[in-house]
Amino acid sequence: xxxxxxxxxxxxxxxxxxSSSRTRVLVDAGLSCRELLKxxxxxxxxxxxxxxxxITHEHQDHVAGLGVLARKLDIPVYLTEPxxxxxxxxxxxxxxxxxxxxxxxxxxxxxxxxNAVASATAPQSGICDSMSAAVESASSGTEGASDCAEPExxxxxxxxxxxxxxxxxxxxxxxxxxxxxxxxxxxxxxFTIPHDAADPCGFVFASEGIRMAxxxxxxxMPPNVKxxxxxxxxxxxxxxxxxxxxxxxxxxxxxKQRVLSRVGHLSNMATAEFLERDYDGNATYIVLGHLxxxxxxxxLARLAAEQALVHHPALLGNRILLAEQTAxxxxxxx
Ligand SMILES: [Zn+2]
Ligand SMILES: [Zn+2]
Numbered sequence: 001x002x003x004x005x006x007x008x009x010x011x012x013x014x015x016x017x018x019s020s021s022r023t024r025v026l027v028d029a030g031l032s033c034r035e036l037l038k039x040x041x042x043x044x045x046x047x048x049x050x051x052x053x054x055i056t057h058e059h060q061d062h063v064a065g066l067g068v069l070a071r072k073l074d075i076p077v078y079l080t081e082p083x084x085x086x087x088x089x090x091x092x093x094x095x096x097x098x099x100x101x102x103x104x105x106x107x108x109x110x111x112x113x114x115n116a117v118a119s120a121t122a123p124q125s126g127i128c129d130s131m132s133a134a135v136e137s138a139s140s141g142t143e144g145a146s147d148c149a150e151p152e153x154x155x156x157x158x159x160x161x162x163x164x165x166x167x168x169x170x171x172x173x174x175x176x177x178x179x180x181x182x183x184x185x186x187x188x189x190x191f192t193i194p195h196d197a198a199d200p201c202g203f204v205f206a207s208e209g210i211r212m213a214x215x216x217x218x219x220x221m222p223p224n225v226k227x228x229x230x231x232x233x234x235x236x237x238x239x240x241x242x243x244x245x246x247x248x249x250x251x252x253x254x255x256k257q258r259v260l261s262r263v264g265h266l267s268n269m270a271t272a273e274f275l276e277r278d279y280d281g282n283a284t285y286i287v288l289g290h291l292x293x294x295x296x297x298x299x300l301a302r303l304a305a306e307q308a309l310v311h312h313p314a315l316l317g318n319r320i321l322l323a324e325q326t327a328x329x330x331x332x333x334x
Contacts, residue, residue, distance in 0.1 A: 004287070007043060013061050018212060020186050023183055025186065027053075039328045054188070055078070076170065079174070088102075113170065188203055195263050202218075204232065210234075216240075242300045243269055269304065276309075285320075
């Protein structure tokens with residue numbers, strides 16, 4: 001069994017849960033911690049069962065809740081070293097950090113983590129209590145009280161470092177694009193994508209003979225991405241903007257240029273071109289994601305994909321899903 005639950009997709013925040021029967025990982029944490037917990041519960045995903053967080057790249061719509069959520073759940077974060085470095089730099093007031101300073105920073109983090117483990121004698125305040133608070137606030141429509149609040153009193157070394165350093169993570173694991181690694185019984189293959197971030201990537205997840213892939217935030221479709229997206233059973237693929245809507249839309253000229261560039265985002269047309277010319281038609285489901293709210297309409301993205309897949313009738317109709325910005329998508333299980 002594998003399951004994909006898209007919690008949010010779009011320029012205001014991205015996050016997806018990928019699970020096998022034994023392992024559960026969160027890909028990106030681009031909403032606030034509170035909103036992520038709320039959406040997981042709404043979608044029937046237990047946050048306390050997450051084993052790790054994986055990050056594609058350091059843009060705000062992929063990391064907004066990262067630090068708070070990782071500390072809250074006390075789980076490791078998997079990312080590349082350049083992405084980690086860029087994220088730390090983003091959160092650190094001084095804008096430049098030499099490599100020597102970076103190595104110092106990593107060393108200090110390691111020591112803080114070791115001290116935190118050594119001094120973690122008192123039981124942590126229950127995640128499950130705050131989880132139910134999140135459910136209550138989700139169902140009542142009011143803001144949760146303090147489910148993601150950082151600890152106030154410096155009771156332990158960990159808490160001191162959290163208070164002093166928003167870049168503190170309970171554990172960090174580096175991967176490199178092109179090199180496969182595993183979390184529990186999920187095999188993960190990261191692949192490089194063309195996008196204006198430090199070291200952006202997409203992922204293929206494989207477990208129990210099922211393969212799922214995430215590929216968003218792509219300026220264009222290079223050969224390595226086309227190759228990575230073969231033999232995929234559930235594919236989350238970017239379909240960011242309609243070219244005409246973008247050109248006539250509200251964005252300033254410089255932003256339009258960035259979106260259209262080879263390190264920006266895939267248009268409906270570029271996605272359709274890939275689906276028509278290069279795609280093997282293997283998927284049971286294709287989820288179109290990272291749709292722009294200003295420069296796209298779900299019907300346009302769907303229509304472009306359906307026209308491109310006309311030779312794969314099994315994929316038409318309810319096999320093409322549209323991920324949303326404001327609500328989780330129904331979990332897809334295979
Ligand atoms: Zn991005
Ligand atoms: Zn993005």
